Amino acid sequence: MTAPAAGPVRRVLTVRGTVQGVGFRPYVHRLAAGLGLAGFVGNTGDGVHIEIEGPAPEVDRFCVLLAEQPPPLATVTAVEDMALPATGDTGAFIIRSTERAAGRTQLPPDTATCADCLRELADPADRRHRHPFVTCTHCGPRFTIATAMPYDRVATTMAGFPMCPSCACEYGDPGDRRFHAQPVACPDCGPRLTLVPADDLGVRPARDADALAAARALLAAGRIVAVKGLGGYHLACDATDARAVATLRDRKERGGKAFAVMCADLATAERLADVSAAERAALTSARRPIVLLRRRTPADGLRLADQVCPGSPHVGVMLPYTPVHTLLFGLPGDPPGPRVLVMTSGNRSGEPIVTDDAEALTRLAGLADAWLAHDRPIASPCDDSLLRVRPDGTGQVLRRSRGFVPRPVRLPVPVRPVLAVGGDLKNALCLGEGDHAWFGPHIGDMGELAGLEAAERAERHLARLTGVAAALVAADRHPGYHSTRRARTRAAQLPDPALRLVQHHHAHIASAMAEHGLDGTTPVIGVAFDGTGYGDDGTVWGGEILLADYTGYRRFAHLAPAPLPGGDAGVANPCRLALARLWAAGLDWEPDLPSVRACTDVERAILRRQLDRQVACAPTSSMGRLFDAVSSLVGVCHRAGYEAQAAMELEAMATEARDADGVAYPFGFARQRDIDPAPMLRALLEDRRRGTPAPVLAARFHRGVAAAVAGICHRARAETGLTTVALTGGVFANSLLEEECTARLARAGFTILRHGEVPPNDGGLALGQLMVAGTANHHETE
Helix, strand or coil: CCCCCCCCEEEEEEEEEECCCCCHHHHHHHHHHHCCCEEEEEEECCEEEEEEEECHHHHHHHHHHHHHCCCCCCEEEEEEEEEECCCCCCCCCEECCCCCCCCCCECCCCECCCHHHHHHHHCCCCCCCCCCCCCECCEECCCCCECCCCCCHHHECCCCCCCCHHHHHHHCCCCCCCCCCCCCCCCCCCCCEEEEECCCCCCCCEEHHHHHHHHHHHHHCCCCEEEECCCCEEEEEECCCHHHHHHHHHHHCCCCCCCEEEECCHHHHHHHEECCHHHHHHHHCCCCCEEEEEECCCCCCCCCCCCCCCCCCEEEEECCCCHHHHHHHCCCCCCCCCCEEEEEECCCCCCCCCCCHHHHHHHCECCECEEEEECCCCCCCCCCCEEEECCCCCEEEEECCCCCCCCCEEEEEEEEEEEECCCCCCECCEEEEEEEEEECCCCECCCCHHHHHHHHHHHHHHHHHHCCCCCEEEEECCCCCHHHHHHHHHHHCCCCCCEEEECHHHHHHHHHHHHCCCCCCCCEEEEEEEEEEECCCCCEEEEEEEEECCCCEEEEEEECCEEEECHHHHHHCHHHHHHHHHHHCCCCCCCCCHHHHHCCHHHHHHHHHHHHHCCCEEEECCHHHHHHHHHHHCCCCCCCCCCCHHHHHHHHHHHHCCCCCCCCCCCEECCCCEEECHHHHHHHHHHHHCCCCHHHHHHHHHHHHHHHHHHHHHHHHHHHCCCEEEEECHHHHCHHHHHHHHHHHHHCCCEEECCCCCCCCHHHHHHHHHHHHHCCCHHHCC
16 A cells, blocks of 8 residues: 655745845746745845745755755855745745845855856857846846845846846746846946047047947057946056056056056966966956966066066956956957056045046046946945965955955854944945944045045945944044044944944954954964054054953063154155164164165254154054164165055065075064064174175065064963964065964964955954954943
8 A cells, every 4th residue: 555645845944145146036946946846935134035835855855955056156154944834836936026124134246257148248149249238147246236135126226227128038037047137238228338538638439339449449559548347447558558557657646556457368467477276266266356476577478567566576467357348358350459457446546446427537537538437326336356375375365345345254253233444544344243244345545535435335335235233333542543533423323322442453363363263262362563553552553462352452562662753754754764763772873774875964863853852753663664664774665655665675575585594583572571673683784784685684584573473472372371373464464474474383383363355454454343342341332
């Protein structure tokens, strides 16, 4: 006798994670239809809601596949599953319209054009041949077009582009790659390109394909074109044209700071630089960041203009990530154009990236010769991300923005709803609640009104997408920071005003701890090295060894202070910093020292009086300033035109002699726990008198700093038993120093925390502020 057939079962599932804007509902539809199941799927404020009905084995199979084989861009973090009474539903599985309600889900970042869309772009027989906005559920804009959640076309900047019948048919076809792809469009119904030339250029305005052809011709002729991308405008020029690059550098008042370049394809990038397998993977990933690559010497028949990255052994390279970029380089049969373009943020020095078309015509006037624009609005600015790949293949993000934002950081301990505003340089805010935190896009410097306005806009946009309503604001303790003043204003607007000020280096260490999933029950030895941070004693800190968890810290040791003549203004003059360091160490200003020769007689006289009388000489323990001083002492950089120039050029020089020997200049350790650089300075000056080459001096200094870090960590372990070391702060963007410190600490048996997806510089500061403030007791707010 056969057993009776089991009746149908019905289940309701709520799927959370990055499940909107990634083709999740079409995927669920295809999965359910393939298994012969009834029910529906829809987006809600909490994620994706599914009700499924059919035979129990098929329903079970559906649930397994749903969690184990999501679409390429999806990330499933949780699936809530509950049984319901079967209704007898045997109809077709359907996709319901989006339910607009409060809640929280995760939107994916913008991603590079996928291979399928690129094939259509280049296929003369395809209706999207040469369509500058070709996209599907697996690629294209998400964060920069989303205006609210749940993610649906009406809640994007594509809402103003009604679909033509052909696109609507694809959008509604469960078997199509563009099923419910919100940015879907074609030449008949999508955004349009325009070329707007400067008045004196002698070029006529153009649209669509003519606009692209004109822009390519202008670039080939050495002109500068403002190109509207996903998250803002770039300023582009031919990277092999010395005159064009020099003009762009001069117009943008860039100083000697390196430009990033975009190569037409991977083969072109490999002609310019040595590309490892891990770097190749980063370059070609869906995120398409700028990747710092070591320049090929000599280049393989393709030479960048010297002014692209003057004095640097590295070049920042990215590959095209939008159809506009691909078309700008040209398809087969197009007139030849540049194969490498400078692609730098479309802004004036110190300002955030421009996103608005009308604003671009005014703010970029005088910088660009023409504007290649389009009429799809940008919901949020989002600059290019920047990373480097370590020798072990791991990555270190130096700027976390396009391709990463708004992907959340999973927190090791829950936090209450917090807005952390970050710092004044490399600003990026962070919102958090529960076990997730969301970085906003890179804003940059906060010294100008435009930066503050961009930060406010980024906060509003991120709050709409995440649903976080901050009950607490966290900021840096520096009383003069623009970001801190903004935080005070923002906190006063809360129903129950609450502000928590977090010490700068404590925040850096907390950021590293959070990224590595530490719950804070055991403190770490935090090595926080950077250029500046407001100290508890009112002085400038920056060479700190703190024993820290999320609740607090103890200053275990620090770099011995030296005067900072002129305060922040003195940072632009490494030669003065060098003389101040010599003065603090009791060493003479020998006439033949590069730093002495770089200063005028009057400058030295004024500096001597300042130091002797301690006028306008704030003491600083900054490791970043020590790197600047040594850079001048070995003759590398005496006047800095941009942040960290002297230290970066010192690292580049040290890299030339990293394997020359194993000598490490000694640091002293005073009873007050000062890390004393005086012995190092004496040894360096003695080597210089012997004629030791500058690259060797620079390499020995780097090893000396690493040896000092290892030495002080040994002392901390001996006193406290702590065995985990966090390497954090902007100085640890220096790959040579980070590698040397890591090697020495690993040999000594320490566990080392290095930054990966969260920047070590102030771009990662907000996460640490959020963790310190969000886990604190309510009475600890100010």
